[in-house]
Amino acid sequence: MIKNSVLMLALALVVASCSLSKEVREQRKTINGTWLLEDVGYEGDGGSFKSMLFNDANGFCFEGSKWSFLENNSTGSYTIPTSNSVCPGGARNIRWSVLENENGNDKLQFKFIDEKKKDLYGxxxxxxxxxxxxDSQMRLKSDVNVDGSPVSVIYNFVKQ
Incomplete structure (x- = not known):
């Protein structure tokens, strides 16, 4: 009996420590659905440069891409339009989550998965x-370095 009680207490502590905060749950609910990436912009270093986003395609290829987020199983996808021969159009499957950041803005994180929901790149x-x-707009940012200078990539989404 005591052994079962200790086991139940340990399990309860593990579950409580893994639970999401109310803020993260609300963000996940808001993100859930289909979004259109209207614009990819840059802040920081002046000048002209070509960007490769997510080790996948040029930044301009992502404009007009559709992103789908499913809250119930933390999976989704994004689809790059096949509007020209430069952009590798098609769908990419992802697993996503919201990472709580106590020192600033929370982060949307994702990694690529295959059709069987297995991680592709470790x-x-x-x-x-x-x-x-x-409920209608999402603005995300990633920071990168271009020739040693900081540049922020800004992603502007609208909900479909």
Whole structure:
């Protein structure tokens, strides 16, 4: 009997420590659904440069891409339009979550998965700072270095 009680207490502690905060649960509910990435912009270093986002495609290829987030199983996808021969159009499957950040904005993180929901590249993934999030708009940011200078990539989404 005591052994079962200790086991139940240990299990309760593990479950409590893994639970999501109310803020993260609300963000996940808001993100749930289909979004259109309207614009990819840059802040920081002036000048002209070409960007490769998520080790996948040029930044301009992502404009007009559709992103789907399913809250119930933390999976989703994004689809790059096949509007020209430069952009590798098609769908990419992802597993996503919201990472709580006590020192600033929370982050949307994702990694690539296959059709069977298996991780494609080990523990490699991407984190985007959530600048703003509402029922109709989402603005994310990732910081990168270009020739030693900091540049922020800004992603502006609208909910479909």
């Amino acid at each position: 523990r490699t993934g991407y984190r985007l700072e959530i600048l703003s999030l509402s």
